[in-house]
Amino acid sequence: MTPFQLVLIGFGVALVLGVLLYNWWQERKYRQESLRLFHREIEPLDLAQPATAEPERVEPRIQLDAAQVHDYASPGNESWGQPEIGAGQAEAEPGPFVAPREPEPEALAAQPAPAPAFEAAQFEQESPLDPDTEYIARLRFSQPVMAPVVGLIEQVRQIGKPVRAMAQGPDGRWEPVAGPSRASYAALELGLQLADRSGAVTSAQIDAFCRALYNFAAEQGGAVSCPDKYAALELARALDLFCIEVDVLIGLNIVAPDGRPFLVSEVHRCATEAGLTLQPDGSYALKNAAGRTLYSLANQSDEPFQPERVGASTHGITLLFDVPNVADGLMVFDRMAELAQRLARSLGGRLVDDNGKLVSQESLQKIHQRLAEAYASMDARGIPAGGERASRLFV
Template sequence: MTSLHYTLIALGIGLVGAVMLYNFWQERRSRKQAERLFQPVEHDEPVSLGDLPLHEDIPETRIEPRIQLLDDVPAGEPVAEPEVGWDMAVEPEPVPFAAASEPLPEPAAGEPAAPVVAEAPVAPGVQPLAPESPLDAEVEYVARLRYTQPTTVQFAALQDGLRRISKPIRMVGRREDGGWEAVMGHAARAYDTVEMGLLLADRAGPVSEVQLETFCRRLYEFATEHGGAISCQDKAEAVERAKALDGFCAEVDMLIGLNVIPSEGGFANDTVNELAVQAGLEQGADGTYVLKDAARRPLFTLTDGGAGQDETAHGVSLLFDVPRVADGLAAFDRMTELGLALAERLHGHLVDDGGRPVSRASLERDRRSLEAIYARMAGHGVPAGGERALRLFA
């Protein structure tokens, strides 16, 4: 090795040592700065929560906001606008309501509108709907939202929340001209009264007390946020009505099915299609044939087991939804005649849903039973195929 090599080695060792000394100095300097920053601060006098200024008027318990009711104000005293603050009372329980006996007074020019009013309880038997309301109090639980004057409110958020109840709900509003219309969520229309009808029963069963509680709670929350006075009918009584209505519906809810089964093999789909079209049935996109009345309402359906799969049908089924057809006896006659004709033309056997052979005598007995069902529905105020029946048996 030459002297140059020794010189370079010495310089390298010196440089490494200098870097190590510099890093040690930087680390020690940073540690001292950190100790100065994070060491506890000493106070001359200790500070406690008792020394902090607190508001003396904060109540000990949480108080919910509410809409002030005129019934809560003594006679002769002016009614103040409801305020949001600590002095608001607990939200009232919903009460039954009736149509107002007197129109609400219009506010004078320059004066603020009076607070909204919830109707007082009324005696049983009083019609709870506003005049000419399109809702049906016999099969719906009705709540009312009232304003002192026509008001424009967006109902989209409320409607979205009510859909989670999983029961059909209708919402109608009364315009300034007194006419009623279905409330659209984002429509900018002014209403003085909005009514919501929750169907008491459907094919999924009766409405429950939990669903009614949720329904009313969402309406009260909406009124608290957007204004208006909500009135709800008695929930316990509505639950009993729902159970009774559901029991009646269960007794008359029938689907009559007839099946044509082959003696062996299957039926040619072309033949089934020809006979169905000759009988006046229309084939839908899913392959199901439907017979419709003059108003384009379904009377009964026909399906074959081979539709869309191969050229052979392994059976033909006719289905008749009893409570949803207005002229049910005529529809039943047409369906049974088609079933008998199909069995004869296709050389098959006509059986019911239980696989039992069907004859003209057995069909006549079924027809008499059907007459009794339709008479009972009419006597109960739910005629087959009517608006009530279509909603209850949707």
């Protein structure tokens, strides 16, 4: 290090010390000046002179009659009893003892202010959504608005679980949101299904569902109410386990003897005589008056049935019965079992189960009994086979 650098360092240190010293001197100077300007003589406190007594302050007390206490969390319970406010003042000198009077028992109840029509209507009807099978979130608006609900529904349906949406008009009535609309809504409810055949809803799916609603509310000016996530996850797991227990697909197979396959034209004749119709996917189905499939007949090979093809054949066919999706399932199963036996006789095949074992009348009776137990369990759970809940859960 050169002497010139040492001189510069010393000069810098001296400069810093000088600035610090100057600041200290200025601060001390102004402090003395302020003490001189604002100094006042303080008169000593005369302890001999009694202080002026002030009346003791008594806080007002709010007393509610037990009959006037309402659940303030419940909608519409906005009327409260008029509180009794009593206040007293401390007396300067004790007086003669006077027994206190009993408080007046009556209290006037305040009349509740009338709510706006669209707010009162919100509590008149419950949404048709199902809290036992859906995670229901509500979006409320301060005033009825026309909001782009369809875009929100399309977004949340990408989460991976079925979603239903209901809109409430200013008159309080709920209606399903099926497409674009110019109607004004006071509230929206969206139900994320807790379980289906792909499994129970997950924590990440619920988070994505609520996040989409919060973002929508921030854009449209609404308030979102999402239920407890962990309670919903527990309910979803229990619902999924139950669905697994009763979600059974029964198959009765008719297989051709070795070297003698069934002609598809013969299968077509037997199926149509039994009331089954050919479907676009190449299978046959028996449907009820509402158009719902009771049971179906499929080709065991990958090829669909094409009865118009001359000489087409198959080595086996299968009758399929979707247990939870069929109402009056016991009667329908018995009808399908009867058809399976008739097909085996007409086509010259053997009636076997999925393991290749012959299906006897005793075997069919055992299946009938197990079905009866499954249907009783579904009824007890409030999910009757072929009903609205079952049609949503078993898809």
